[in-house]
Amino acid sequence: MLNYLVLILGCQLLGELAVATFHVPVPGPVVGMVALFGLLTVLGRIPEDLSALADGLLRHLSLLFVPAGVGVMLHFKLLGSDWLAIAIPLGVSAVLTIAVTGAVMNWFAKRAKQQTGER
């Protein structure tokens, strides 16, 4: 288990280094995710202990956003009197993004199902 914790932290470190060196426009951990994905592709399977460790880390993923979220308390003033003019575009835009992304992918998925059905 400890081996795989080292592996995960190593991938993150690699990601941070890559971002700092090549100025990639994504965060280090996302590059780390790609690195681990690449390793798994080369390996061709997921080691059982890594699987268990990843599931453990991800089981309460939403908890990990709480400390950053509490940071909202620092910025009440920034939103100030503009808050409604910001809240409405933000909300409408989020709803549109969900609907468009979901609908486009759903259309592809349905089409793929029909095609395999016809065969």
Add this chain to the structure above:
Amino acid sequence: MAGLKDIWVYLSASPLLHLTLTLAAFQLGNWCYMRSRMNSLLNPVLLAIILIVSLLVFTATSYQEYFDGAQFVHFLLGPATVALAVPLYRQVERIRHSALAIFTSIGAGSLTAILSSLAIGYVAGLSKTALVSMAPKSVTAPVAMGISEQLGGLPSLTAVLVIVTGIFGAMTGPMILDAIGVRDWSARGLALGTTSHGIGTARALQVNEVAGAFSGLAMGLNALATAILLPILWKAFF
């Protein structure tokens, strides 16, 4: 009473108190969420944040003091993001199969997020600074803050709007997708991850493994897409 005050002073100086507070508040939020049979409106992250902010304001504790304890939880966000490679790899066949569909959907979602927030924000009369701070709201926080800064926005405002969008999308997403008849798990995952980055992915993972994997993928790809598209569109319009 002096004894009690001494204990308080001791505890509030150690990371233990705020670490425990973070976990306990989330547990309570999660309990409410479970009791409501996973009603997405009772988002555990939102409930925990409201509870903790109220307590901190009430006890006149600064965010810095709180974060000294909570940073241990915050740190795990990095390794957890790396660990998303595992559910992603479990879906590797499915992803390879529908690569074109995935890129098209996330591209469409990314464009929708940027253009709609710029257009509606412009009509609502927002300043240029506020507009560009809001435009990357669907992107995971570190990338969004970088884009915002690069284009003359306020990174700290962007960070707040990113978290708000994450929670709002995770709360309303499942209902919107039900309403427009999107039942495919990969489509639901992509929609949540594109709109609500990590917070949407956390929510998707809880519901379905396929949705979780696609959401994590969408989070990464949308960060990349927005980092490329937003500067181009911003310079074209403003």
